[in-house]
Amino acid sequence: MNPALSQQLRNLAGLGLGLVAFMFYAVYFSPTQGWVFFFQLTVNGIILGSIYALIALGYSMVYGILKLLNFAHGDVYMIGSFIGFGVLTLLGGPLSPAIPVALLVLCMFVVAMLGSGFLGLAIERFAYRPLRDAPRIAPLISALGVAFFLENSALLLFGSQYRNYDGYDLISYNGIHIGGDSGVFIQYLGVIVIVGAVLLMLALLGLVRWTRLGKAMRAVSFDREGAAMMGIDPDRVIAATFFIGSALAGAAGVMFGLLFSQIYYLIGFLAGLKGFTAAVVGGIGSIPGAMLGGLLVGLIESWAKGYLNGNVSDLVVFGILIGVMLVRPSGLLGTPALQKV
């Protein structure tokens, strides 16, 4: 058996055992409300996790292809969120939409994805492409500059106040009850987020697996020079990767806005860190890994909020990140890096 694959299977088996053990603990021994509470947290975690997964995908794709940590990714997500808000306000706001709500939400997603996609293209062109052959530290510093530039530009343009999506007014406060009125509650908004995220991820998987572009992306991330010799233009493929990754982040930004209503110029920082955590936990560079990692980070955050308290949930997530980076830097589904001399 392929050693990398068996490693991944062992990782997954360990993860599954851990999750099952935690579930039993939470359902039978937890001092709080038992299984309804646990499954409610799990549902919330899955909703949150699908947003993180979308962010993590952009991180992971860019890292896979350029070996570059794109610090600005979280801020692209923030800008996407603001673009969605701008579309919402232009088309009448949440209380009196000028066009049918479904169309309005679709418009928000499409415009935000295009906007952040083009932003990602511009960032790549200006901050990273000139540094393709520079020492490793140069693009990192440049990325830091981009993140700071975007954050403060947003502060300058949109101000420091919260903007309100009012997603519940726009769509619905209602949801699905599972197991009666005191059972698990899933809002329709949450359903929309999960379905949207799954659709986007399936589209991405299809693109990477079955199209020429996807094939080129895999080739470039495997060996950029070799791909160039085979007639693939790496610059174009890298630009496309940035576009797709940033568009996914923009979609995640709109989802965040719909779900949590309030956005402001600093939401990108923490979300970016969590997306990065998800990418690393799943195995950076691996697309299924990013999805799994995002889900896991969302679940862990939600459980930590429920069973510990809200303040420490971030610390738990980052503690896990540091642990994974130290113990298993290739993550759950990544292939261990072989250093060639």
Place this chain on the structure above:
Amino acid sequence: MPENAPPTPEPTPPGMQIGVDTWVEQADERRQRRTGVGGRISHLWELLPPAGKLAFLTPAIIVPFLPFMNEANLFNYGVFILIYALLALGLNVVVGFAGLLDLGYVAFFGFGAYIYSFLSGTHHEKGHVYTHHWSAQYSILLAVLICALLGLFLGSSSRRLLGDYLAIVTLFFGQAFVIFTNTTDPYGLTNGSNGLANVDPLNFRAFGQTLTISSVKGYYWFLLGCVVVVLIVLWCIAESRTGRAWKASREDPLAAEMMGMPVNRLKIMAFSFGAAIAGLAGSVFAAAQTGAFPQNFSTQVLILIYAVVILGGTGSLTGMIVGAVAIIVSNQVLDSTSPPNNARVIFYVALIAGIVLTLKPSWRRIAVALVGTAVFGLAVHAIVDAVWSRGTAGQVTSGGFLTGVIRHFVLLPTNPGRLAVYGYLLMIVLIVVLVQLKGWWRVVAYVPTLYLTAFVWENLLIQNPAVTRYVLFGALLIAVMTIRPQGLFGTAKVEIV
């Protein structure tokens, strides 16, 4: 392989070509660059021994500040420049010498300040009273030592981490510090977001004598002494076995390891060394402002330190001093408490310097761009004035001696609001377009871009100088990295294929 180089030096495509060594190929060109007055001066500067550089630099820092400034300005400019020079010198060890990205550096600065404040000061909160009035030399020493140990601890994680993962771990370290200081802990050690306020000034007590530094001028001289000592120590280290080993492991860790250098230990040493210098800066800073507050150690400060290091040129000690002067002066001038007209003058000077630098060899193009902008601006202003009079009826924000020029040149709508926001976005788009263009088209594109920049500045940026400066520093990091990665004083990296 210079003999394999093609006979006609084509414009080199990005990246290296096989068999072409651009560094050797451009040797004559570089020698040519040395001939001008500026070139000769920079050549002489490079010939100068370090002691001579120091002899030039020290008065260059002192002269502009001491005699002409009142207390507040001396603190805002003089003391801050020296603090940031110290911080940049420390970060330079990590980033410049050892080539590691340390995004938690500002936490060491904070630790230094908090440890000093704790050991020399009075705090009582949540029923706990902490009154220690240690003599300054001991508390500074302890702060420096603890920071060095923390650096050792953080650096030891670099053993197992790749470059990028290390950056993230250090970023968390910095964030953890911010969270820790902002959250009031059960023992009231840090007093949450209010910070520690009753901190002693520097009290050196020995042999029954007490020397207290209480005036701003005193701190200025003390910090100057620290900077000079650190400069000398760092210069010695940079040229020593350890310094050369740092540079070797920065360039190629694998090759360095093969040559028998303990790469891991070197990395940890660099971290620890940088952290110690930050701790020193932090403790003096806490004493100088007699307090330590969480917002003194935020991400903004980190970016500021990075801007100093990157602008000055990683690896260059001279660069750190010059970078600190340039960045801190612009930072303080763009502060919301400083009169806006100073910021305006600096902004326009920087704008013109930017044009001159980007179009440099051709004076004709510079002249066309500037004159074109002037004519274009007057024309646009006249047209808008005739068509939409509210578009020019606004007030100039504290114009000073430039009021007349601005009123007849820049569009000032009575209520810019959204228009200014669109202007900002359009300006970014124009800059994006401008960079793509070549030759004379670029000069033509300069005209509307410059005019729009002036419009955005007068209507949006000057209202929020404190935010604008961070936008500019972010842009500066990108621009320096992409255009001139070695900064002002660094040495260009030579890569021979």
